[in-house]
Amino acid sequence: MFSKTLKLIFTQRKPLTPKLGMFFSAFGLVLVFLVYTALAYAETDTVPPIPRFPLVPKFDRLFEGFKLLTFLDPQSGDHILWSDFLVSAPRLLIAISSTSLVCVTLGVYMGLYDFLRRMFLPIMEVVEHIPANGMTVFFLALFRVTNPLFWGVVAFGICVGITKNVYLASKSVSDEHVFTAKTLGASSQEVTWYVVFPQIIPQIIEAVRQAIPPAIVFLLGTEWVVGSDGIGHRFMQLNRSGRTFMTFPYVMLLGLVGLFISYAFRKIQRISCPWHENDTPPDFVDRFLARMKNNIQTLLRGAHKKETT
Amino acid sequence: MENTRDIILRCETMSRHFGPTKVLAPLDIEIERGQIVSIVGSSGCGKSTILNIVVGSLSPSTGRILVSTSGEEREVDGHGRDRGMVYQKYSLFEHLTAIENVAFGPMVNETTIPGRMAGRTNGSWQDKRHEHLEKAKALLVRLGLGDALHRYPIQLSGGMAQRVAIARALIMEPQILLLDEPFGALDEETRGDARQILRDLRGKITILMITHSLEEAVSTGDRVIGLSKYWNWKEYGHRSFPGATTVYDKACPVFAHADKESAGSIMLQADELRAVVFPSKEEKEGTKESTLDPKTHCPFWQKPRGVL
Numbered sequence: 001m002f003s004k005t006l007k008l009i010f011t012q013r014k015p016l017t018p019k020l021g022m023f024f025s026a027f028g029l030v031l032v033f034l035v036y037t038a039l040a041y042a043e044t045d046t047v048p049p050i051p052r053f054p055l056v057p058k059f060d061r062l063f064e065g066f067k068l069l070t071f072l073d074p075q076s077g078d079h080i081l082w083s084d085f086l087v088s089a090p091r092l093l094i095a096i097s098s099t100s101l102v103c104v105t106l107g108v109y110m111g112l113y114d115f116l117r118r119m120f121l122p123i124m125e126v127v128e129h130i131p132a133n134g135m136t137v138f139f140l141a142l143f144r145v146t147n148p149l150f151w152g153v154v155a156f157g158i159c160v161g162i163t164k165n166v167y168l169a170s171k172s173v174s175d176e177h178v179f180t181a182k183t184l185g186a187s188s189q190e191v192t193w194y195v196v197f198p199q200i201i202p203q204i205i206e207a208v209r210q211a212i213p214p215a216i217v218f219l220l221g222t223e224w225v226v227g228s229d230g231i232g233h234r235f236m237q238l239n240r241s242g243r244t245f246m247t248f249p250y251v252m253l254l255g256l257v258g259l260f261i262s263y264a265f266r267k268i269q270r271i272s273c274p275w276h277e278n279d280t281p282p283d284f285v286d287r288f289l290a291r292m293k294n295n296i297q298t299l300l301r302g303a304h305k306k307e308t309t
Numbered sequence: 310m311e312n313t314r315d316i317i318l319r320c321e322t323m324s325r326h327f328g329p330t331k332v333l334a335p336l337d338i339e340i341e342r343g344q345i346v347s348i349v350g351s352s353g354c355g356k357s358t359i360l361n362i363v364v365g366s367l368s369p370s371t372g373r374i375l376v377s378t379s380g381e382e383r384e385v386d387g388h389g390r391d392r393g394m395v396y397q398k399y400s401l402f403e404h405l406t407a408i409e410n411v412a413f414g415p416m417v418n419e420t421t422i423p424g425r426m427a428g429r430t431n432g433s434w435q436d437k438r439h440e441h442l443e444k445a446k447a448l449l450v451r452l453g454l455g456d457a458l459h460r461y462p463i464q465l466s467g468g469m470a471q472r473v474a475i476a477r478a479l480i481m482e483p484q485i486l487l488l489d490e491p492f493g494a495l496d497e498e499t500r501g502d503a504r505q506i507l508r509d510l511r512g513k514i515t516i517l518m519i520t521h522s523l524e525e526a527v528s529t530g531d532r533v534i535g536l537s538k539y540w541n542w543k544e545y546g547h548r549s550f551p552g553a554t555t556v557y558d559k560a561c562p563v564f565a566h567a568d569k570e571s572a573g574s575i576m577l578q579a580d581e582l583r584a585v586v587f588p589s590k591e592e593k594e595g596t597k598e599s600t601l602d603p604k605t606h607c608p609f610w611q612k613p614r615g616v617l
Contacts (some may be wrong), residue, residue: 184477185414
């Protein structure tokens with residue numbers, strides 16, 4: 001029995017049983033927990049302790065930090081997490097949405113028109129090797145410390161990734177689809193927006209999803225260096241005062257938010273593209289969203305019928 | 310005799326090369342209205358190139374294509390709704406259901422983008438849309454797909470997808486239907502059904518069909534054209550290989566015997582076709598030059614002067 005399980009575990013490309021799969025997922029989490037605990041306790045024993053703020057705080061200190069973040073700050077009267085979020089989230093949202101709008105349009109057209117590919121692809125090959133935070137000085141000179149500075153850095157950092165992914169997706173739509181649409185009488189714009197664009201929506205959603213983590217890094221980096229508010233600026237303050245017991249829960253919360261955004265994007269992809277093949281079976285959220293979508297469609301159809309009669 | 314033929318498609322000294330690679334030698338082909346023409350040949354002999362030129366996806370390197378689909382003969386310049394195309398891999402739009410795929414043509418033809426956008430608010434678009442979907446539904450039901458109207462292409466079997474692709478082309482009422490290996494991915498039973506769909510269209514629209522099955526070419530078509538890269542081009546004065554040409558062009562049993570299919574005659578013609586169109590092992594390896602004269606097996610419509 002044991003040798004059989006071992007053989008299954010170490011056989012390449014062989015999927016584990018559901019129970020074994022869950023065991024290894026839980027084991028990964030336990031491993032991280034154990035390493036953290038070991039580091040937290042080892043520091044107290046071996047490194048000369050800094051009485052207030054140890055580098056790797058123990059769990060009681062983490063909990064205290066979490067409380068400080070999520071409840072009102074007694075000194076400023078601010079809700080730290082919420083006030084930071086209200087500053088950084090709009091910056092991120094505006095930068096990602098406007099960049100996506102431009103880059104998706106450009107990427108779709110680059111996959112269809114060779115002159116655009118030749119115009120922009122070489123520039124992108126260069127730009128993608130420039131670290132976005134290195135451009136902070138340029139945007140600082142241009143916009144001073146205003147929101148456009150943050151939008152600019154984030155946009156610079158993610159534009160190539162989104163455009164290239166969308167371009168590749170647009171290019172992968174076969175010539176046969178394009179030619180078929182043309183034989184059916186579609187104009188160039190109809191081929192672009194009724195044939196190519198809808199077919200690559202899953203890849204577009206994925207491209208934007210993949211751009212979010214680097215966008216957060218670029219925003220936080222810029223806020224850290226030049227910002228006077230926002231999550232990055234808060235990190236800089238906490239780091240200066242050595243309050244790792246507050247930084248760690250903050251980072252963990254950011255990770256959870258990232259996980260939620262990623263999950264939400266996958267759900268959007270599934271609900272908006274039911275024709276797209278998915279690796280994972282639908283969960284209860286998918287079923288709920290699908291039911292909602294059907295209900296809305298039925299309602300709209302009913303309203304139209306009523307209007308026509 | 311020549312004047313009584315109703316020619317719908319005329320290829321005049323049509324050739325095609327891709328860079329230095331010569332694919333098609335100058336060809337003269339005439340297709341009569343309502344015919345089903347099978348095109349056969351080994352891989353890389355330019356069968357798909359001919360269809361792509363006729364549909365307007367490629368332009369010929371020399372010569373021109375003339376179609377008589379709107380009363381008078383005109384030169385092909387790009388795509389047009391008078392010529393429909395169905396590919397081997399169906400090329401259904403993945404994001405549309407079967408019925409939406411079929412209704413796509415009427416949608417783009419009878420409405421405009423601004424009209425569709427404005428119509429979403431005032432309801433006129435929905436009425437037009439309803440009309441298109443009803444038309445598509447009727448066609449799909451006729452092709453036996455009444456149960457699969459709202460399925461996406463990934464939910465359709467190969468045979469179903471192929472029928473949807475044919476319906477999508479037919480809804481536009483093209484005068485010339487081009488089929489690039491339409492039954493290549495189908496099992497034997499489904500192929501039979503699909504062939505029957507084509508036979509039902511005989512005389513109504515002109516069909517050019519590429520196929521790898523010689524028996525299918527002979528049994529479905531009124532006429533079969535065989536292309537080959539192996540022919541006696543040096544004897545025609547060419548210094549270098551000019552590309553593939555038509556080495557076989559004959560009426561098929563169905564056409565020749567007034568719709569009476571004869572298994573024997575089909576097999577005989579398929580064997581003849583096999584011997585002419587496919588090269589011998591020595592010819593393939595280049596150890597022996599082909600002595601095949603294109604004129605020998607082209608007594609039908611094709612004018613042999615095209616290869617000269």
